[in-house]
Amino acid sequence: MMNRRVLLPLLGFLVIAGVTLGLGNPPTNAAPKDRWPADQFFRVDSQPFRMKNGQLGIWGYVNSLSYQNARVGLEVEGLDAQGNVLGYQPVKVDTVVPVPNRAFFDAPVVIPGAVTAKAYILWYDWVG
Numbered sequence: 001m002m003n004r005r006v007l008l009p010l011l012g013f014l015v016i017a018g019v020t021l022g023l024g025n026p027p028t029n030a031a032p033k034d035r036w037p038a039d040q041f042f043r044v045d046s047q048p049f050r051m052k053n054g055q056l057g058i059w060g061y062v063n064s065l066s067y068q069n070a071r072v073g074l075e076v077e078g079l080d081a082q083g084n085v086l087g088y089q090p091v092k093v094d095t096v097v098p099v100p101n102r103a104f105f106d107a108p109v110v111i112p113g114a115v116t117a118k119a120y121i122l123w124y125d126w127v128g
Helices: 004-021
Strands: 042-050 056-064 070-079 085-092 102-108 116-126
Touching: 042 070, 042 116, 056 070, 056 116, 070 102, 085 102
Parallel strands: none
Antiparallel strands: 042 056, 056 102, 070 085, 070 116
């Protein structure tokens, strides 16, 4: 029988290796690898619009589905008329997303050639 001095570090190594290698199958519609998986914590409702100066903008709400307040950063995808991604742009939500509620955001889309846009969670940070 292995003693605890050998078993505990081995168990720790296996846990770290499993987390690092990402056990399990990735979702079929996986986001770009720099986005954090956040669908279980947040829902983004957004709409593109034309600003007064004619520039494309995006506005919407980040809805909290979790148990804790959070600061959130978004990634906006600029799309052409056929739905092809032209580029990405980070957008910070100015207020903390409260539980159980939502936070408003709006931003100009500065991706050249974009005629519409979609917003996704890029990062989140739990607050108190």
